[in-house]
Amino acid sequence: MVDNAPLDGKGEKVAARIQSMDETLPSVASTPAPAPSLLVAQGLCKSFGGIRAVENASIEVRPGSITGLIGPNGAGKTTLFNLLSNFIRADTGTVVFDGEPIQHLPPHQIAQQGLVRTFQVARVLSRLSVMENMLLAAQRQTGENFWNVWLKPRQSAREERQQREYASEILESVGLTPMAQAYAGALSGGQRKLLEIARAMMVRPKLILLDEPAAGVNPTLINQICEHIQYWNREGMTFLIIEHNMDVIMSLCDRVWVLAEGRNLATGTPAEVQRDPQVLEAYLGQ
Amino acid sequence: MQGFIVSLVIFTSIFAIFGLGLNLQWGFTGLINFGHVAFMAVGAYATVLLSLNGVPLILAALVGGGLAALLGLLIGLSTLRLRADYLAIVTIGVSEMVRLVALNEEWLTRGSFGIQRFPLPLANFSPTLLTRLVMILLVAGVVALGYWRLWKWLRQQVKQAPQSVLTRASLAALGYLTSLSLLLYGGGVAARQLKAANVLPPWLLGVGLLGGLAAIIGLYVWLAQRMSSKMSGWSTGLLLVFTGVLALLGFWILGYALSAIYNYDSNPSKTGLMVISVLLVALTYWGLERLVNSPWGRILKAIREDEEVAKALGKNVFWYKLQSLMLGGLIAGIAGALYAWQLTTVYPDNFQPLVTFNGWTIVVLGGAGSNAGTLLGSAIFWAYQTVTRFILGDIVPLDDARLGAFRIMVIGLLLMVLMIWRPQGILGRKEELTLGR
Ligand SMILES: Nc1ncnc2c1ncn2[C@@H]1O[C@H](COP(=O)(O)OP(=O)(O)OP(=O)(O)O)[C@@H](O)[C@H]1O
Ligand SMILES: [Mg+2]
Numbered sequence: 222m223v224d225n226a227p228l229d230g231k232g233e234k235v236a237a238r239i240q241s242m243d244e245t246l247p248s249v250a251s252t253p254a255p256a257p258s259l260l261v262a263q264g265l266c267k268s269f270g271g272i273r274a275v276e277n278a279s280i281e282v283r284p285g286s287i288t289g290l291i292g293p294n295g296a297g298k299t300t301l302f303n304l305l306s307n308f309i310r311a312d313t314g315t316v317v318f319d320g321e322p323i324q325h326l327p328p329h330q331i332a333q334q335g336l337v338r339t340f341q342v343a344r345v346l347s348r349l350s351v352m353e354n355m356l357l358a359a360q361r362q363t364g365e366n367f368w369n370v371w372l373k374p375r376q377s378a379r380e381e382r383q384q385r386e387y388a389s390e391i392l393e394s395v396g397l398t399p400m401a402q403a404y405a406g407a408l409s410g411g412q413r414k415l416l417e418i419a420r421a422m423m424v425r426p427k428l429i430l431l432d433e434p435a436a437g438v439n440p441t442l443i444n445q446i447c448e449h450i451q452y453w454n455r456e457g458m459t460f461l462i463i464e465h466n467m468d469v470i471m472s473l474c475d476r477v478w479v480l481a482e483g484r485n486l487a488t489g490t491p492a493e494v495q496r497d498p499q500v501l502e503a504y505l506g507q
Numbered sequence: 508m509q510g511f512i513v514s515l516v517i518f519t520s521i522f523a524i525f526g527l528g529l530n531l532q533w534g535f536t537g538l539i540n541f542g543h544v545a546f547m548a549v550g551a552y553a554t555v556l557l558s559l560n561g562v563p564l565i566l567a568a569l570v571g572g573g574l575a576a577l578l579g580l581l582i583g584l585s586t587l588r589l590r591a592d593y594l595a596i597v598t599i600g601v602s603e604m605v606r607l608v609a610l611n612e613e614w615l616t617r618g619s620f621g622i623q624r625f626p627l628p629l630a631n632f633s634p635t636l637l638t639r640l641v642m643i644l645l646v647a648g649v650v651a652l653g654y655w656r657l658w659k660w661l662r663q664q665v666k667q668a669p670q671s672v673l674t675r676a677s678l679a680a681l682g683y684l685t686s687l688s689l690l691l692y693g694g695g696v697a698a699r700q701l702k703a704a705n706v707l708p709p710w711l712l713g714v715g716l717l718g719g720l721a722a723i724i725g726l727y728v729w730l731a732q733r734m735s736s737k738m739s740g741w742s743t744g745l746l747l748v749f750t751g752v753l754a755l756l757g758f759w760i761l762g763y764a765l766s767a768i769y770n771y772d773s774n775p776s777k778t779g780l781m782v783i784s785v786l787l788v789a790l791t792y793w794g795l796e797r798l799v800n801s802p803w804g805r806i807l808k809a810i811r812e813d814e815e816v817a818k819a820l821g822k823n824v825f826w827y828k829l830q831s832l833m834l835g836g837l838i839a840g841i842a843g844a845l846y847a848w849q850l851t852t853v854y855p856d857n858f859q860p861l862v863t864f865n866g867w868t869i870v871v872l873g874g875a876g877s878n879a880g881t882l883l884g885s886a887i888f889w890a891y892q893t894v895t896r897f898i899l900g901d902i903v904p905l906d907d908a909r910l911g912a913f914r915i916m917v918i919g920l921l922l923m924v925l926m927i928w929r930p931q932g933i934l935g936r937k938e939e940l941t942l943g944r
Contacts, residue, residue, distance in 0.1 A: 306819070332821030340819070346812035348876075349805070356802070357809050358820045364802035365822075367830060377802065424820060 265314030289474035335427035347406025358423035520784035528838035537811030542602030550843025575840025629779025676744025874932025
C-alpha cells in the first residue's frame with residue numbers, strides 16, 4: 222500500500238537539516254556494511270505481581286533498519302518498550318544501546334543518548350501550544366540551564382529561532398502546521414498521535430521506538446506517515462515499531478520480531494513471519 | 508491615612524512576592540506546596556537573628572533566602588521522587604515543624620516572647636531632596652510599567668469583541684458593579700445603625716447579616732450567569748470595568764505613596780521599606796517572567812502537564828522540580844525578611860498555616876500560572892483585608908477573635924463564587940479549562 226513515491230520538498234529539507242545540524246547522527250551510507258547492532262536487549266524479564274508480562278525476551282535492532290515488533294494484545298510489547306527506555310525497571314536482563322549498557326540509566330539519560338520512545342496512548346502537554354510541545358523536545362538547549370537564561374540570552378534566542386524553524390518543517394510534514402499555535406490539548410486523538418511522532422523526531426534521536434503510530438490515524442495519513450518514516454530512515458534514523466496494522470509492518474519493516482505471552486515467538490523478514498505457523502496460531506488462537 | 512496606605516502597599520508587596528514563589532511552584536511546575544509559610548519563617552528568623560549579631564541587613568536577608576532555598580532542597584530531596592501528594596503532606600508537616608521549633612528553641616528564637624528591636628533597613632536614612640526624587644521616579648516608573656502592561660493586556664482583550672458589543676457590556680457591568688456596591692454599602696450602613704441602636708439580639712442581627720449577604724451574593728452570581736449567557740462580551744466588560752476601578756484605586760494609592768516618599772523623614776523606616784518592597788516585587792516579577800518564558804520555564808510547564816513526557820524527551824525532571832522548589836523557597840524567604848521588617852517583632856505565631864492559605868488564595872484568585880494574576884490577587888486580597896478590618900467591626904456583632912474567623916469565612920465564600928464564575932482565576936485563560944488531558 223505504500224509505494225516509494227518521490228517526496229515533496231518538505232521532507233527533504235527536514236532531512237538535510239538533520240544532517241547539517243547534527244553531525245553525530247549515523248548515516249546508512251557512511252556506516253560500513255557489517256554494522257554492530259544499535260540496540261541489543263537480552264533476557265529481559267518483568268512481572269507485575271503474578272502476571273509475567275515479559276519473560277526472557279530479547280530483541281535486536283540493526284542501525285539504519287526499520288524493525289517491527291508484533292504480537293497479540295497483552296503480549297508484552299508496550300512493557301518491553303518500557304523496559305528498553307527504563308520507564309519500568311526490568312527484573313533481569315541487559316540492554317545495550319550504541320555499544321553501551323543502558324539498563325541502569327534513568328529514562329531521561331537514555332533519551333539524551335538518542336533512544337526516544339513514544340507512548341501507545343498519545344501524551345501531549347495540554348496547556349502548551351503544539352509549537353511549544355515541539356520546542357521542548359530539542360536537546361541540549363542553552364536556555365534550559367537556569368544560569369544561561371541570564372548569562373547567554375542571545376545564544377539562547379538564536380537557538381530558539383533555529384529550533385522553531387526546524388519544528389515548523391516537521392509539523393508541516395505531518396500536516397499540523399495550521400494547529401501550531403493551538404493548545405496541544407485541543408488536538409484530536411489522531412492529531413495527538415501525529416504530534417507525538419513529530420515531537421520524537423524533534424529530539425533527533427538515533428533510534429525511535431514508536432508504539433502503534435498508525436492506531437486511530439486515517440488511512441491516507443497512515444500512508445503519509447509511512448512515507449515519512451521511510452524518508453527519515455533513508456536519512457539515517459532507525460525505527461522500532463509496534464503495530465497491529467500488518468500492511469504497515471509489511472511495507473515498512475526489514476525485520477520483524479514476534480512476541481506472545483511475554484516470550485519471543487519468532488523473528489525474520491515480514492514475509493517469513495507471516496508464513497510462520499506458530500505466529501498464525503498465536504494471532505488466530507488455538 | 509498616609510501611614511496606613513504605606514503599610515497596605517508593603518503588605519501587598521510582601522504577599523505578592525510570597526505568592527509569586529508559590530505560583531512558580533504550583534502554577535508553573537504543578538508542585539503542591541501546602542507549607543509555603545515555612546520558607547517565609549526561615550527567611551524571617553534568619554534575617555533577624557543574623558542582623559542582631561551585626562551582619563549587614565542585605566547580607567542577612569540574602570542568607571535568609573538562601574537558607575529557605577536550602578530547606579526547599581531538603582524537602583525536595585526527601586519527597587520529590589515520591590508521588591505528588593506526598594509533597595503536599597510533607598510540606599504541611601515541615602511548616603508546622605518550623606513553627607514549633609521557633610516556639611520551643613528559646614535559646615535561639617526566644618520562643619513565644621518573640622524577637623523585638625532588631626535593625627530595620629533605611630531606618631536612620633535621611634535622604635536629600637534629590638534622593639527622594641530619584642526614589643519617587645523609581646516607584647512611579649515601576650507602577651507606570653505595570654500600568655502599561657495592564658493597558659496592553661486590556662487592549663488585547665478588547666480586540667476580541669466588536670466595540671459596540673463591548674460598550675454595551677461594559678455599561679451593563681458598570682451598572683452591575685455599582686448596584687452591587689451600593690447594595691452592600693446600604694446594607695452595611697443599615698446594619699451598623701441597627702447594631703448601634705441595640706434593638707435586636709446579636710444572634711438575630713448576625714443571622715440576618717449572613718442571610719442578607721448570602722442573598723445578595725446569590726442574586727448577583729445568578730445575575731452574572733444569566734448575563735453571560737444572554738449578553739455577548741459580558742465577562743470581558745465585567746473584567747474591563749473591574750480592572751478600570753482597580754486601576755483608579757491604584758492611582759489614588761500611588762498618590763499617597765509618592766507623597767509619603769516626599770515626606771520621607773516623617774516615617775523613615777516604613778517609607779524605606781515600602782520603596783524596597785515595591786522594587787523587589789518588580790524585580791521578582793521581571794525575573795520570573797523572563798524565566799518562565801525561557802526554555803527553562805518550558806520544562807517546568809512540561810512537568811506540570813505530564814512529567815513522563817518530559818522524561819521521555821530527555822529532561823531531568825527531578826532536578827528541575829528541585830530548582831523550582833528551591834527558587835520558590837528563596838523568593839518566599841526574601842518575602843520573610845521583608846515581613847519581619849514590616850512587623851518589627853517576630854513571633855512564631857506570625858507563621859501559622861493560615862499564611863500559606865492566604866498565599867494560595869492570592870494565587871488562585873489571580874489565576875495559577877499567571878505572574879501578573881498573582882500581583883493582582885495580592886492587591887485584591889489586601890484591599891479586602893483592609894476594608895473588612897475597618898468596616899466589619901462596626902457592622903458585625905462579633906468580638907475581635909470571631910471577627911477574624913468571620914473574615915476568613917467570607918474569603919472562602921468569595922473563592923467559591925470565583926470558582927463558579929471564573930474557575931481559572933481572574934487572569935487565567937479560560938480556554939485551558941476545556942482542554943482534554
Ligand atoms: N503497570 C502494570 N501493572 C500490572 N500489569 C501490567 C502493567 N502493565 C502491563 N501489565 C500487564 O502486562 C501484560 C502485557 O501488557 P502490554 O501493555 O505490554 O501489552 P501489549 O503487548 O502492549 O498489548 P497491546 O497490543 O494491547 O497494546 C498485560 O497482561 C497487562 O495486563
Ligand atoms: Mg501496547
